[in-house]
Amino acid sequence: xxxxxxxxxxxxxxxxxxxxxxxxxxxxxxxxxxxxxxxxxxxxxxxxxxxxxxxxxxxxxxxxxxxxxxxxxxxxxxxxxxx
Numbered sequence: 001x002x003x004x005x006x007x008x009x010x011x012x013x014x015x016x017x018x019x020x021x022x023x024x025x026x027x028x029x030x031x032x033x034x035x036x037x038x039x040x041x042x043x044x045x046x047x048x049x050x051x052x053x054x055x056x057x058x059x060x061x062x063x064x065x066x067x068x069x070x071x072x073x074x075x076x077x078x079x080x081x082x083x
Contacts, residue, residue, distance in 0.1 A: 022054035
């Protein structure tokens, strides 16, 4: 990698899929508030995902019901008034 082209906050970050608990670690400059302990015993910033390749139907080959924070209920409530 070229020197001095990446942001200062470019570091290892743990990404966690909240629908199934799958975690992976990679370099990123995403803003995080939480931290978690990784398999190597070190603590890293944690970024929570709603969906990843471990739960997305395109990669898994099966459809999964993922209702994050009641989004389906909010949608139905909002558009039920217009019927």
